[in-house]
Amino acid sequence: MIERSAAALLDSLSRGEMSAEALTAAFLAAIRQREPKVRAFLHVDEAGALEQARAVDLRRQRGEPLGPLAGLPVAVKDLLCTRGQRTTCASKVLEDFVPPYDAHVVTRLKQAGAILIGKTNLDEFAMGSSTENSAYQVTRNPWDLERTPGGSSGGSAAAVAAGEAPLALGTDTGGSIRQPASLCGVVGLKPTYGRVSRLGLVAFASSLDQVGPFAHDVAGVARLLEVIAGHDPRDSTSVDRPVPPYSQSLERPVKPLAIGVPREHFGAGLDAAVEQAVRAALALYQRLGAEVKEVSLPNSPHAIAAYYLVATAEASSNLARYDGVHYGHRAAVYDDLIHMVERSRGEGFGAEVKRRIMLGTFVLSAGYKDAYYLKALKVRRLIRTDFDRAFQECEVIAGPTSPTPAFKIGERTDDPLTMYLSDVYTIGANLAGIAGISIPCGFTGTGLPIGLQLQAPPFEEEKLLRIARLYERETDWHTRRPKLV
């Protein structure tokens, strides 16, 4: 039962073939069984989940109106605030932080009747590409327990891949949804900046962060996006545009369809198996009637540099609040105020977070700001222009999501620059504010999943999902499950 897609489960629930309680219990059982290996969750709310499920069942029995996700368990990245429930951001700094509010997306999930089963692991404050930077635990890739699930939303991706939750929420600042989706063989979508409210998403880099869905398939992602997307007046950067019924139009083909393939995304560093799978996917699109053409994103070689300047600059400011004064970790021993702040932050943050805070502080500093931060903003505009120009010739831009399949735990932890390159193809969408999705498009010879990334212009999620579904319908990668048992 738990291996089925979210859409199939929702159908069964609505037809009364199973109760929400039974379904939730099944996922909780899977979690109990598989978590010792995968360790995707930081916190599982067994009692709360069952209680929510029983409430849904009761409503269904009484014939009361039910939300679109009624009775379906959803896992939530622990960067998203949940009222009355610890939200740690996988950091020691927020070890005991219990928000007095729900993130907007969590409110939407509750309104939709979803069952919040637990909070998933991540790189501390979403800073990382392997989930190894969590202060609490290392999450393992369900396809190969020696390997990372990617990151930073590695817990959410692994939870879905492992069959511990049919749907999950992640956040994507530079590829943190798409890259782990790719490495874990699931579908993950980063919406257009402004499509989903960031309220209650603990900020890493405010101008890049977006919340997005994970599922086994495109339909599951569409269902979850429908629920979380839309205007929220409490987030000034959330855009007031109607939300199309994404799940309703999935089967409608996009015709004519031109797919742009950026030559810059097939250069050095791209794993051969990944390239092969992605090229095969493009060939399939061609067979389905799409025109596949080369496009150029000439400034994409600068994307990583620009990203690590903009993102760290914002992070250095966003994370300044964790000083031990008002909440969060405070050092036990200190001499004076400055010492207290220094020690609290020194003890509370992990190495990667400190590295990025220092980098961000440096690039904003007098004398360096023009050369780094302001120049990065200019590059960011050029990257957006690249995409705008490319989209004049095609509906979507396609390529690999990640240059490599899942890498081994510990393999890159001593080499932050190589780790940063994991996001080389995904970062552009964040800098440009556009939408992107990763869908399974094959496996390596050793059985590791490979992801195809499709990127669409701002607010073209509907078209993006239809084009993704076009491929998915012709393939069965998304139906495969890792052998964990």
Added chain:
Amino acid sequence: MSDLPYRIVIGLEVHVQLLTRTKLFCGCSTQFGLPPNSATCPVCTGLPGTLPVMNRRAFELALRAALALNCEIARFTKWDRKNYYYPDLPKNYQISQYDLPFSKDGWLEIDTLAGPKRVGIIRAHLEEDAGKMLHDEKGGGRDSLVDLNRTGTPLLEIVSYPEINSPDEAKAYLEEIRLLLREIGVSDCEMQEGSLRCDANINLHILNPSPPTPLPHGERGAFPPLPPSQVWGWPATPIVEVKNLNSIRAVGRAMEYEADRQYRKFQEDGRKLGEEPKETRGWDEARGVTLPQRRKEEAADYRYFPEPDLVPVVVDDAWLAQARAALGELPAQQRARLVQQYALSEYDAGVLTRQGRALVAYFEEVARLSGDSKAACNWVTNQVLATLNEQKIDIGSFPLSATRLTGLLVEVRNSGMPAQRSREVYARMIETGESAKEAMEALGIKVVGDADALREIVARAVAANPKAVADFKKGKTKAADAIKGAVMRETKGMARMELVQQLVLEALEKS
């Protein structure tokens, strides 16, 4: 202007809390004096995941203020983060405006000894206030408490050009800003409550025998960046920023003190602008001195960058027109109109305007009803203001309506009632709420205006004072006063003095 051996140069940085019900980026109350940390929420306490949403009302008030300050309004303006660590700043950054403030290049006209003067305004921008630190002195300074009620209150920062040239001008500038912003409903400008705060940058241009180089036409002294040491051709002392100025009077005193201190220091060490780092000094009200504040080890680097959680603000024509319409008559316009329309002196127009629009309206009503703007002005600026001050009330709760006061003015004019008695009538009207007529009756005041009746009284007084008459005959003209006094006693002071004077002299001449 003065014969001081230096010219004082002052630039003021004024922070004004805007009169919004709620904070700049959240819905918390801005009310003063609430229990500590009761007016706070996840947004203004900077909890993770919270986001600011701009209070449009605050922006509108700021827009109105900038228009009143003759500023140029930016049609596109954005928010920036000013990063620094302090426990009263829970996010450890302040949302402010850096390179694209919503307004710039304005001016404010102030009254000086030499006549009206325009002080240039570099910029006015919006930002959020910080909280307050409460240091526990009893605990040996061990415990410090933070009150975040004020955190996020909308603040308008108004930065003047260094075009203020005396302590009196500095006071006049602040008084005018306070009046202006109160009048247009932007702020209550209570310095005691911190809704108006002021920092002053001051230095001196030492007047030495070599003639100053004139500035090229239209150029202003730069502020900031720091001008070279020889501004206007004169050697300048290092700029000092004076903080902790808690009243307008304190600003005046601190500027007096600081100018004198800088001059004496310059006499001693000859150090000029640029030869030492900018110093921050605090005003010690009790001791009447400025004292050096702890010097920061290095210049603060606020690492400004655009606030990614807020969108830029676009001010369209309609919004601007709406703000302009809400301005009403500004104090300077009002002063000019009072002088022109009611033939008041500049001084009287100033006194009335300073009291606010409601009092001016009261004056105008009395002037209109009585048809005598001079008398109306005298009564309002003297008696009425005295009563308001005594009773610590404003014109809204003043017991005499304009019509009632006009009634008294008319009685005085018709009767020629002496000033002394008219004030008694006024006092009784205030006390009892009676009309002028009723009060006069109650006080037994009956004007003796009839010459024949008065002549009889004078004759009786002359008959009753033979000694005075004799003295008068001897040439002691002063002796007539005794007769006059007797007449006034007889009439309870309700005879027209000029008439009494005339009749007494007539009677004495004849006797």
